[in-house]
Amino acid sequence: AQTVTQSQPEMSVQEAETVTLSCTYDTSESDYYLFWYKQPPSRQMILVIRQEAYKQQNATENRFSVNFQKAAKSFSLKISDSQLGDAAMYFCAYRSASRNYQLIWGAGTKLIIKP
Amino acid sequence: DTGVSQDPRHKITKRGQNVTFRCDPISEHNRLYWYRQTLGQGPEFLTYFQNEAQLEKSRLLSDRFSAERPKGSFSTLEIQRTEQGDSAMYLCASSSRGRTSGANVLTFGAGSRLTVL
Numbered sequence: 606a607q608t609v610t611q612s613q614p615e616m617s618v619q620e621a622e623t624v625t626l627s628c629t630y631d632t633s634e635s636d637y638y639l640f641w642y643k644q645p646p647s648r649q650m651i652l653v654i655r656q657e658a659y660k661q662q663n664a665t666e667n668r669f670s671v672n673f674q675k676a677a678k679s680f681s682l683k684i685s686d687s688q689l690g691d692a693a694m695y696f697c698a699y700r701s702a703s704r705n706y707q708l709i710w711g712a713g714t715k716l717i718i719k720p
Numbered sequence: 721d722t723g724v725s726q727d728p729r730h731k732i733t734k735r736g737q738n739v740t741f742r743c744d745p746i747s748e749h750n751r752l753y754w755y756r757q758t759l760g761q762g763p764e765f766l767t768y769f770q771n772e773a774q775l776e777k778s779r780l781l782s783d784r785f786s787a788e789r790p791k792g793s794f795s796t797l798e799i800q801r802t803e804q805g806d807s808a809m810y811l812c813a814s815s816s817r818g819r820t821s822g823a824n825v826l827t828f829g830a831g832s833r834l835t836v837l
Contacts, residue, residue, distance in 0.1 A: 713760075
């Protein structure tokens with residue numbers, strides 16, 4: 606069975622600085638997708654960025670980028686120029702290409718932005 | 721379209737009572753998902769519909785839980801004889817099917833929080 610591990614329950618960063626959130630996963634599959642979702646307090650889960658496992662190039666969305674290391678089964682999220690609005694729970698999630706209806710989630714990392 | 725809507729946002733009930741949650745997905749999405757999220761944890765998959773057909777159910781979905789999606793539009797999740805362990809946030813999400821870059825990317829609702837006393 607696939608598992609997703611986020612080893613940092615909480616991270617804090619100074620506004621305008623850069624922070625990296627860690628995620629590792631375990632799978633025997635070669636075709637899958639990885640996601641980072643953001644969940645602000647009392648608000649819905651929002652997709653931040655996604656990565657297809659077959660792509661070697663790391664995904665980037667404005668200030669958000671990932672470091673995808675397929676062999677190491679690592680998928681970290683880098684947030685540059687942190688803003689107060691980035692404060693939220695961040696979840697890493699895995700989706701198999703064959704069981705594409707189910708996301709498997711990590712426990713989340715709470716990101717605190719210090720003004 | 722205002723996104724995925726869930727109702728009610730909060731529900732407090734006594735143990736043993738039945739509760740029902742409703743989810744209205746994005747209108748052009750044919751896939752609908754229910755997840756459960758307990759405090760301090762990531763969501764756990766409960767069930768999945770494609771149009772009106774319930775194609776997958778997690779073992780987490782005990783006999784007290786039932787989900788429907790009549791006519792492939794809105795969905796309901798009913799919990800019978802609630803237990804304190806059912807207290808959680810119930811998340812609904814929807815997605816489209818296809819090979820575009822946006823296909824099968826889940827859009828979530830704000831969730832329905834259940835508290836069982």
